[in-house]
Amino acid sequence: xxxxxxxxxxxxxxxxxxxxxxxxxxxxxxxxxxxxxxxxxxxxxxxxxxxxxxxxxxxxxxxxxxxxxxxxxxxxxxxxxxxxxxxxxxxxxxxxxxxxxxxxxxxxxxxxxxxxxxxxxxxxxxxxxxxxxxxxxxxxxxxxxxxxxxxxxxxxxxxxxxxxxxxxxxxxxxxxxxxxxxxxxxxxxxxxxxxxxxxxxxxxxxxxxxxxxxxxxxxxxxxxxxxxxxxxxxxxxxxxxxxxxxxxxxxxxxxxxxxxx
Numbered sequence: 485x486x487x488x489x490x491x492x493x494x495x496x497x498x499x500x501x502x503x504x505x506x507x508x509x510x511x512x513x514x515x516x517x518x519x520x521x522x523x524x525x526x527x528x529x530x531x532x533x534x535x536x537x538x539x540x541x542x543x544x545x546x547x548x549x550x551x552x553x554x555x556x557x558x559x560x561x562x563x564x565x566x567x568x569x570x571x572x573x574x575x576x577x578x579x580x581x582x583x584x585x586x587x588x589x590x591x592x593x594x595x596x597x598x599x600x601x602x603x604x605x606x607x608x609x610x611x612x613x614x615x616x617x618x619x620x621x622x623x624x625x626x627x628x629x630x631x632x633x634x635x636x637x638x639x640x641x642x643x644x645x646x647x648x649x650x651x652x653x654x655x656x657x658x659x660x661x662x663x664x665x666x667x668x669x670x671x672x673x674x675x676x677x678x679x680x681x682x683x684x685x686x687x688x689x690x691x692x693x694x695x696x697x698x699x700x701x702x703x704x705x706x707x708x709x710x711x712x713x714x715x716x717x718x719x720x721x722x723x724x725x726x727x728x729x730x731x732x733x734x735x736x737x738x739x740x741x742x743x744x745x
Contacts, residue, residue: 504542505541511543512555513570525571538674573600579690582600585671596626604655634659637689690720
């Protein structure tokens with residue numbers, strides 16, 4: 485368990501739970517918080533003992549209200565780490581799964597954090613929007629690019645060009661929310677999902693995540709299938725001890741003991 489100035493980090497076995505804790509401003513993030521989160525995600529990425537992460541917000545009102553506009557309006561410089569908003573939205577080399585447990589408002593940059601995660605679990609009270617045009621800005625932390633890729637062009641533009649708010653239920657229907665749960669249960673549901681991932685080989689999970697995302701940049705399905713053997717995650721999986729452990733544990737009718745190497 486680690487308490488930082490703007491975040492709380494707890495490790496539960498192979499799972500890292502990161503809680504943004506600026507509840508007085510609906511967990512909105514300013515540069516100090518962004519750089520703090522960047523360091524936290526750096527540590528998670530480099531820790532061989534940590535295989536899955538969950539990111540959530542403190543309290544029951546907000547996941548993250550996005551960029552701290554009051555901090556910006558006060559004339560403070562707005563800077564970001566190379567890994568982007570929350571140290572996550574421009575982090576393109578993280579091969580470990582990250583789950584967003586959205587417990588309330590996910591507005592602007594907050595929604596962009598969730599979109600940058602691999603899975604989204606949302607409470608029924610969660611609300612999502614990219615309202616930047618309403619304050620003279622644009623969703624440049626990935627929202628303009630991830631949302632169309634995740635729900636299609638027309639539906640994404642319908643949200644982006646109006647800044648309208650979307651409920652968790654509609655988010656699930658649109659396709660960017662994986663699971664909707666009762667208020668107060670988002671984190672618990674995300675942990676159940678994380679545990680299902682942890683039942684699998686981390687080498688297989690990392691190889692699969694890399695292949696999925698990299699294939700989106702391939703010119704065709706044929707190219708994606710032909711090139712996947714060149715991806716480092718796939719190569720690492722075939723070199724790993726887990727590749728031997730999986731079939732062996734199946735043959736011996738026992739639970740696998742994954743090494744993650």
